[in-house]
Amino acid sequence: VKPPDRPAANVELRIAAPLFRQIEQELRDGPRDAFEGERAGFLLCGVARLNDRTVLLARVWRAIPTHKRLHVAGYGLSWTADHNAAILDEADAANAVPVLVHRHDPRWVIGFSHLDRLAGDQLLSSLSRLVGGRIAGSVVLNDREAEGLFWENGALSGGLAELRSVGVPILRRGRAESRSSKVRPRLHRQTLAIGPEADAALTSTCIAVVGLSGGGSHVVQQVAHQGFGAVILIDDETVEETNRGRLVGSLHTDDGRLKTKVMRRLIKGIDPSIRVVEVPHRTSEPAGIEALKQADIVVACVDRFRDRAQISDLCRRYLIPLIDVGMTIRSDGGRLVQATGQVTLTLPGAPCLRCTPLVSDAVLAKEEREQPPGYDQNQYATGAPQVVSMNGLVASQAANLALAVATGYTSRQELNEGGWWQYDALEGRLDFTALSVRRPHCPGCAQDGHGDPVV
Amino acid sequence: LTGEERAAVVAALDTSFGPATDVSPAEDQPLHVLLKALALPAPWTRLTRGLLRFADWPQTRPDFFIDHGVVNDQGQPPRSFSDEVVLGASWRRFSFAFPWDPADPDPVTALQMWLARFREAT
Numbered sequence: 001v002k003p004p005d006r007p008a009a010n011v012e013l014r015i016a017a018p019l020f021r022q023i024e025q026e027l028r029d030g031p032r033d034a035f036e037g038e039r040a041g042f043l044l045c046g047v048a049r050l051n052d053r054t055v056l057l058a059r060v061w062r063a064i065p066t067h068k069r070l071h072v073a074g075y076g077l078s079w080t081a082d083h084n085a086a087i088l089d090e091a092d093a094a095n096a097v098p099v100l101v102h103r104h105d106p107r108w109v110i111g112f113s114h115l116d117r118l119a120g121d122q123l124l125s126s127l128s129r130l131v132g133g134r135i136a137g138s139v140v141l142n143d144r145e146a147e148g149l150f151w152e153n154g155a156l157s158g159g160l161a162e163l164r165s166v167g168v169p170i171l172r173r174g175r176a177e178s179r180s181s182k183v184r185p186r187l188h189r190q191t192l193a194i195g196p197e198a199d200a201a202l203t204s205t206c207i208a209v210v211g212l213s214g215g216g217s218h219v220v221q222q223v224a225h226q227g228f229g230a231v232i233l234i235d236d237e238t239v240e241e242t243n244r245g246r247l248v249g250s251l252h253t254d255d256g257r258l259k260t261k262v263m264r265r266l267i268k269g270i271d272p273s274i275r276v277v278e279v280p281h282r283t284s285e286p287a288g289i290e291a292l293k294q295a296d297i298v299v300a301c302v303d304r305f306r307d308r309a310q311i312s313d314l315c316r317r318y319l320i321p322l323i324d325v326g327m328t329i330r331s332d333g334g335r336l337v338q339a340t341g342q343v344t345l346t347l348p349g350a351p352c353l354r355c356t357p358l359v360s361d362a363v364l365a366k367e368e369r370e371q372p373p374g375y376d377q378n379q380y381a382t383g384a385p386q387v388v389s390m391n392g393l394v395a396s397q398a399a400n401l402a403l404a405v406a407t408g409y410t411s412r413q414e415l416n417e418g419g420w421w422q423y424d425a426l427e428g429r430l431d432f433t434a435l436s437v438r439r440p441h442c443p444g445c446a447q448d449g450h451g452d453p454v455v
Numbered sequence: 456l457t458g459e460e461r462a463a464v465v466a467a468l469d470t471s472f473g474p475a476t477d478v479s480p481a482e483d484q485p486l487h488v489l490l491k492a493l494a495l496p497a498p499w500t501r502l503t504r505g506l507l508r509f510a511d512w513p514q515t516r517p518d519f520f521i522d523h524g525v526v527n528d529q530g531q532p533p534r535s536f537s538d539e540v541v542l543g544a545s546w547r548r549f550s551f552a553f554p555w556d557p558a559d560p561d562p563v564t565a566l567q568m569w570l571a572r573f574r575e576a577t
Contacts, residue, residue: 284538285538288545289544376537446480
C-alpha cells in the first residue's frame with residue numbers, strides 16, 4: 001500500500017527545557033525491560049491555535065512503564081491496550097491531547113519506520129476520535145532532528161513543523177533541510193561576537209514588547225538592531241508631550257500618534273525587512289491576548305503589577321519565556337531618594353513571575369485597593385517619576401536576555417532557572433539573583449502549558 | 456475548600472442561576488465557577504457568561520466577571536470596569552461595594568449582591 005503523502009508541516013510541539021531534558025534522558029537511558037527494546041511515552045499537551053500553526057504545549061510526560069510492555073515479534077516496543085485507556089482518561093480529565101514520543105538511533109535517517117506507521121497510525125487515529133474533536137499525534141526524534149504526524153477526528157491532519165525546547169536558548173528541531181544559514185551584512189559586528197548561527201536564530205524569532213514608553217521603546221530599538229525577524233508591538237496609548245522625555249524614537253510632531261505607529265517607524269527605519277505587527281490594545285483585551293500568544297519571547301515593560309501577573313500567566317499557558325522590566329523612582333522635593341529597577345527572566349518549567357516577591361499576592365492586593373477596577377478611567381490618575389537613561393540601563397539588560405534566549409550566546413547555567421537582576425541607579429550596581437524556588441500552589445505555574453482557554 | 460465543599464458551591468449556583476461548571480485550573484487552586492447564561496436586568500444585554508473566582512473564600516467575597524459584550528441600549532458598557540485575563544481569556548470586572556459577612560458565606564447571596572450592580576443604568 002502506498003503511504004499517504006507527507007501532510008503539511010503545520011504543528012509545533014513545544015516543551016519546557018527541563019521536561020525535554022528529562023524526556024531525552026529517559027528515552028536514551030531509561031529503565032530497560034527484559035526485551036531490551038525501544039522506549040517511548042505519552043506527552044499530554046494543551047493546544048494553542050496560532051495564525052500560522054497549531055502548537056501543542058507539553059504539560060505532563062508519562063513514560064510507558066516496563067510492566068505495561070509486551071513482546072511482539074518485529075516491534076521494538078509494544079504495550080497493553082489498558083495503558084492507552086489510562087492515558088486517554090488522564091487526557092480527558094485535563095482537557096489535554098496525547099502525543100506519543102519515541103526515539104530512533106541518531107545514525108538513522110529521521111522518520112517513522114514502516115512498523116511505526118502500521119501500528120501508530122491505527123492507534124493515533126483511534127485516539128484522535130476518542131478525545132472528541134481534539135488532536136492526537138506521534139513524534140519520533142533523535143539527537144538533532146524530529147518528525148511527527150497528527151490526527152484529528154480520525155484523519156491525518158498535519159505534520160511536525162518543529163519540536164521546540166524552550167529554555168536558554170530556544171532549541172528547534174525539525175527536518176535538517178529546513179534550516180536557514182542566512183547571514184545579514186548589517187549584523188557583521190554582532191556575528192563576529194556571537195557567531196553566524198545567531199543570525200538565523202534571530203531571523204526566525206518573533207518578539208513581543210508590551211508597553212512602549214520609557215522601558216519598552218528602548219527595548220524595541222535594540223531588538224530591531226539585534227536582528228529579530230518579527231516584532232509585535234502592544235500598547236493602546238498615544239504619545240503625549242510629557243512622554244517625549246523618555247520615549248526613544250519619538251519626535252516633537254508625534255503628539256497624539258499611537259505609540260505603536262511611532263515604534264513601527266523606528267523599526268522600519270533600522271531594517272525594512274523586519275515584520276512588524278501593531279496591536280493598539282492592552283494585553284487584557286482579546287486582541288492583546290491573541291497577539292501575545294503568537295510571540296516566541298515576550299518583554300513586558302508595564303507599570304502595574306496586575307498587568308505583570310496577567311502577562312506572566314499568559315506566558316505560562318503558552319510556554320513563552322518572559323522578560324519583565326520595571327523601574328521605581330522616588331524623589332523628595334525634586335531630590336532622588338530611590339532609583340531602583342529590576343529585570344526578571346522567567347522560563348517555562350522554572351519559577352514564574354508570581355513565584356517571586358515582586359508580584360506576590362500581597363503586592364497585588366495592595367494595588368487592587370489603591371487602583372480598583374475603573375481606576376484607569378480616572379482622568380486624575382498621575383504617572384510615576386521616570387528618567388530615560390536609567391530606564392535605558394534596565395532595558396539594555398532585557399535586550400541582552402532576549403538575545404540570550406534567542407541565540408544562546410551565553411551558557412551561564414543559572415539562566416536555565418531564570419533570574420532576577422536588580423539595578424540601583426544611585427549606587428551604580430546591577431546584581432543577579434537566581435530564581436530557584438517555585439512557590440507552592442502558585443496560580444501562575446498551575447496554568448503551565450494549558451494553552452487556549454477551554455471556557 | 457475540600458472537594459465536597461467545591462461541589463456544593465457549584466451545585467448551589469447551578470440550582471439558582473442555571474448551568475454552572477467548575478473550571479478551576481487545578482485542584483490546589485481557587486475554585487472558579489463558570490455560569491453559562493446569566494440573566495442581567497435591563498438596560499443591559501440580557502444574557503452573559505459569568506465567572507466567579509473564590510480566591511479567599513469565605514473571608515472575602517468571590518470576584519465576579521462577565522463577558523465583554525455586555526452593553527446598554529447605547530452600546531456603552533457598565534462604568535468603572537477593568538479588563539482582566541482569567542484562565543487565559545479576557546473578562547470584564549467592576550468596582551462595586553457591598554457588605555460581606557464571612558461568618559455567613561453563601562455563594563448564591565454573593566452572586567445576587569454582585570448582580571445588584573447591574574440595576575444601575577450606567
